[in-house]
Each structure stands twice: as C-alpha cells, then as structure tokens.
Amino acid sequence: MQRTIVFGNISLDHIHRPGHPPIHQLGGAALHLAVAAARTGLPTAPAAAIGSDLAHLPDDPRLPPLDWTLLHHAPQPSARFTIHYDEAGTITAVDTAYGAAEHLTAHALHLIDRYPQAAFHVSCRHPLHIRAALSALASRGCTFSLDFHLPSAPQLIPAAAPWLRHATTVFVNTEEHALLTLTAGPQPCPEVVISDGPRPARIVCNGRALPPVTPPALPTVRQITGAGDTLAGTYLAHRAHGIPPATALTHAVQAASHHTAHTPLTLPAPRRAPS
Template identity: 85%
Template sequence: MKRTIVIGNISLDHIHRPGHQPVHQLGGAALHLAVAAARTGLPVAPGAAVGSDLARLPDDPRLPALDWTLLHHAPEPSAAFTIHYDDTDTVTAVDTAYGAAEHLTDHALHLIDRYPHAAFHVSCRHPLHVPAVLSTLAARGCSYSLDFHLPSAPHLIPAAAPWLRQAATIFVNAEEHALLTLTAGPRPGPEVVISDGPRPARVVLNGRALPPVTPPALPTVRQITGAGDTLAGTYLAHRARGLPAPAALTRAVQAASRHTAHMPLTLPAPRRAPS
C-alpha cells in the first residue's frame, strides 16, 4: 500500500459540552484520521505543523506507530481549538488560535513537491489555503481524498469545487453533504462517504447510493470529537487494502463508535517508557 500523507491540523483541543466539565485533549483532524488509519494497517504520516508544545508526540504511548518524519516544527505554539457542543452533540461554536498551523499551506506544498507519488488526504480546514493545495495536487496528478468540517464548510466547499471530481473520496456529514450537492450537484465526486453521528452512514459510489450502515448503540459516549475523522481514516485504510465500499463502511462505522466509547487523549500526555 502507498504511504498516505495526511494534510491537516494537530492541535490542543478544549471541549465544552452541556453538563460536563471542560476537557483538554490532543486533537486535530490530521491526528485522529492518521491514528485510525494506522490502527487499520495503512502506512500513514501526518503532514502537520506543530509547536514545541507538541514536539514529544512520538513519545505518547497511547498513539500507534506513526511516521512522524513529516511534521513541520514551528516557533509558534500549536493550533488550539475551543469547541462548544449543544445537547444534541452538534458543534455550535469553535474558537481558534491557529499558531503553528499558519505554516501548514507552505508545508503541504513542500510535501506534494517532494512526494508526488504518495497518496494524500486533505482535511479542508482553516487556515489551510485549500485552492493552492488542491490545484497543486491535481496538476501533479496525485491521488487525494478530502474531508470538511461544518463550521468552515460553507466557505471551503465552494473553494474546493474545481477539484472535487478529481478526489478519490470525499467525506462529509449530512449537513456538509447538503452544501456539497448545492455547490457541485448530485455527483460531486466518484465516492462520497456521508456520516450522520449516531444515525446511519452511507456511501454514494459513482452516483449510486449503497445500503446505509447504522452505528451500534453504545451505553456510554465519552467523546465526540474525532469520530468522523476516525471513520474516514478507517475507511481509507480498508479501501486501500482492497475491501469493497460496503465492507469498508461497516468497519469504519464500528471504529467510529468504538472511538466515542473510549476516553479522550487528555493532557498532560504520558511519556513512552524508555526501551
């Protein structure tokens, strides 16, 4: 399997849910997606920009073996996101300090230039300059997939529109899918994976909707952030291994559900014991 380079943010997340104490944890789409893909056997390298506050990520024993060689170490603090949810576990507000992530676009373009034969996954989030990255991937003939995040999707889905149909797979939630079809029509790309929290997920493959997959009911939900990224990373890994889309989706939905039942990667992080 090709190594997949995940372009996106790795961050310090501060999670606020009604009736719960705030949680401070490791986060970012690039981290959650890469971890899920690695646990499913895909060779994966996060292509993110971090500060010295996350310089010891490779020493965290809670994370699987990842290729950390493509991190960009910036002088600014790592990106920090304060994410607010409502009683239905829907994101209501995101407060952001981008910090090191301001270097992400330049770093992504460097990685595309250096590794044009890798597969890429692009988490389309601010502050990434999505048109610059996607146009370069398309011009170089790179294989790439995409995902979006609802707070920025109304701006970044139209920004990505000229390059959507060249993406191998697009991951969206139900609300983002409505924006996607409004922007690019009913067939925005060859493979679209649509998640909807605890409700059924589905794949639209070459314009044909496959049977939906319902997540298993769980007695306890310990975290929400990163579930969609876990689904995407698991799905990409299984598809890279040759599984058909229905089987890949079933396993991806199960992995996302397991993710919500696990404790988040709270801070401070433990260090890996010396070998």
C-alpha cells in the same frame, strides 16, 4: 503499501459539552484520521505544523506507530481550538488560535512537490489554503481524498469545488452533503461518504446509493470530537487494502462508534518508558 500523507491540524483542544466538565485534550483532524488509518494497517504520515508544546507526540504511548517525519516544527505554539457542543453533539461555536498551523500551506505544497507518488488526504480546515493545495495535487496527478468540517464548510466547499472531480473520496456529514450537492451536484467524485452521528451512514458510489450502515448502540459516549475523522481514516485504510466500499463503511462506522466510547487523549500526556 502506498503511504498516505494527511494534511491537517494537530492541536490542543478545550472541549465543552453540556453536563460534562471541560476537557483539555490532543486533537486535530490530522491526528485523529492518521491514528485511525494506522490502527487499520495503513502506513500513515500526519503532515501538520506544530510548536514545541507538541514535540512529545512521537513519545505518547497511547498512539499507534505513525510516520512522524513529515511534521513541520514551527516557533509558534501549536494550534488551539475551544469547541462547544450542544446536547445533541452538534458544534455550536469554535474559538481558534492557529499559531504554528499558519505554516501548513507552505509545508503542504513542499511535500506535494517532494512526494508526488504518495496518496494524500486533505482535511479541509482553516488555515490551510485549500485552492492552493488542491490545485497542486490535481496538476501533478496525485491520488487524494478530502473531508470538510461544518463550521468552515460554507466557505471551503465552494473553494474546493473546481478540484472535487479529481478526488477519489469525499467525506461529509449530512449538512455538509447538502452544501456539497448544491455546489457540485449529486456526484462530485467517485465516492461520497455521508455520516450522520449516531444515525446511519451511507455512500454514494459512482452515482449509486449503497445500503446505509447503522452505528452500534453504545451505553456510554465519552467523546464526540474525532469520530468523523476516525470513520474517514478507517474507511481509507480498508479501501487501500482492496475492501469494497460497503464493507469498508461497515468497519469505519464501527470504529467511529467505538472511538466515542473511549477516553479522550487528555493532557498532559504520558511518555513512553525508555527501551
């Protein structure tokens, strides 16, 4: 099966939610999405720029087997995000220190040149230069999908607009979908997957809205960060296996819901026992 290369951040996150103690955890869209895809059987290589503070990632026993060979090791510390949520689970503020992630654009362009036959997923986040990355993918005829993140979506959806028609799938939440529709029309690419937290998710597939999928009700929510990335990674893996969009979305919604019930990847991380 074709390997999927995931461009995005892998980071050290501080999560603040009302009524919960702050959590220091592994994060970043590239990590969450690649983990979900790999757990669903898709050969996946996260392509992020990290510092020596995350050099232990391949030894973390909580992570599934991933292709770690496309990480770029930079001299700066890894990206760090402090994310604040309100009681509804909506992000209210993000404080950023990009650090090593400032090298991501150059690294992404190098990998597109080196592996043009791979499939790619682009997590459209700063500091990746979205115009440069998507232009390179489209000009080489690469297969790619992408997603957005609400705090930066007002800037990055317009930046991505000229290349959206080349994407196979775009993942957005309901607020991002409104921005996407305003910018690029109701059907910017063959598949638009729209999530809405604990509310039903849906797909607009080749201009046709498929039946929505309601997430299962879970008694405990232990984490919010990474749920949308888990949905995207699971969906892409099922689609790569030839599963139809509606069925793939059902599996993806279930995986995202179960992700919220699991304990976050808190730090410090354990190491694998010597073999």
